[in-house]
Amino acid sequence: MAGEFAERPVDRLARRVLDRVGRGRYLVGIAGPPGAGKSTLSALLRKAIDAEAGAAVAEIAPMDGYHLTNDVLCARGSFARKGEPDTFDVAGYVAGLHRLRSTPVGEPVAWPTFDRTIDAPVPDGVVFDQQSIVLTEGNYLLLDDFEGRMWSAVRTLLDECWYLDAPREVIEDRLLRRHIGGGRTPAAAATKVRDSDLRNADLIATTRARADLILRENCGRYSVAEC
Numbered sequence: 001m002a003g004e005f006a007e008r009p010v011d012r013l014a015r016r017v018l019d020r021v022g023r024g025r026y027l028v029g030i031a032g033p034p035g036a037g038k039s040t041l042s043a044l045l046r047k048a049i050d051a052e053a054g055a056a057v058a059e060i061a062p063m064d065g066y067h068l069t070n071d072v073l074c075a076r077g078s079f080a081r082k083g084e085p086d087t088f089d090v091a092g093y094v095a096g097l098h099r100l101r102s103t104p105v106g107e108p109v110a111w112p113t114f115d116r117t118i119d120a121p122v123p124d125g126v127v128f129d130q131q132s133i134v135l136t137e138g139n140y141l142l143l144d145d146f147e148g149r150m151w152s153a154v155r156t157l158l159d160e161c162w163y164l165d166a167p168r169e170v171i172e173d174r175l176l177r178r179h180i181g182g183g184r185t186p187a188a189a190a191t192k193v194r195d196s197d198l199r200n201a202d203l204i205a206t207t208r209a210r211a212d213l214i215l216r217e218n219c220g221r222y223s224v225a226e227c
Contacts, residue, residue, distance in 0.1 A: 014048035029161035034203035035171035063138025065112030142207035163211035
C-alpha cells in the first residue's frame with residue numbers, strides 16, 4: 001500500500017471520503033501524536049473535499065475544543081500536564097460527536113474550537129449546518145478507556161479513523177517551536193516537550209494499529225504507510 005497516494009494525495013483522500021458518504025453525516029477521525037500535523041491535514045482535506053464536491057460539505061470538529069479550561073486545570077494541579085488524556089472533557093467530546101451523528105444535516109450543531117493565541121477553548125467556535133462530512137482531529141481518538149475515562153466511546157462514533165504518523169525528531173522540533181511561539185522560554189518549552197508531550201506521543205503510538213489508514217507526511221505530501 002505504500003505510495004498509494006504519492007500523486008495528488010489530498011485529492012485522492014478527499015475522493016476516498018466522498019465515495020463513502022451516504023445519508024446523514026459521515027465522521028472521519030484523524031488521530032496521531034502532538035505535532036504530527038493533524039490540523040494541517042484536516043484543513044487541506046476540508047478544502048480538497050469541498051473542491052471535489054463543488055460545495056462546502058466538510059467542516060472540522062477539533063478535539064482540542066474540549067480541553068478543560070486553565071482555571072479548572074490549575075485548581076486540579078494539572079496545568080503542567082495540559083494535553084494529557086485526563087485534561088480533556090471526554091464525556092463532552094463524546095456527546096458532541098453523538099450530536100453531530102444524530103442531528104439531521106441542515107439543523108445547526110455548535111462545536112467548540114481552541115485558540116492557541118489565548119490557550120483556551122472557544123465555545124461555539126464553529127457551527128455545523130449543511131456540512132455532511134465531519135473531520136475531527138485529535139490525539140486520543142483511538143485510545144482505549146484510560147484511568148476511568150471512556151475514550152473508547154470516541155471510536156464507536158466515527159465511520160473511519162486515520163492515524164497520521166511523523167518521526168519523533170520532527171514532532172519534537174515542531175512542539176518546541178509551538179511552545180516558544182506560545183510564550184514559553186526555550187527551557188520551559190523543552191521541559192514541556194520532554195516531560196509531557198513526548199510521553200503523550202508514546203501513549204498515542206500504542207493506538208496506531210487500530211487505525212483504518214496510516215498516513216505519513218513528507219514535505220506536504222502524504223503516503224500510506226500501512227493499511
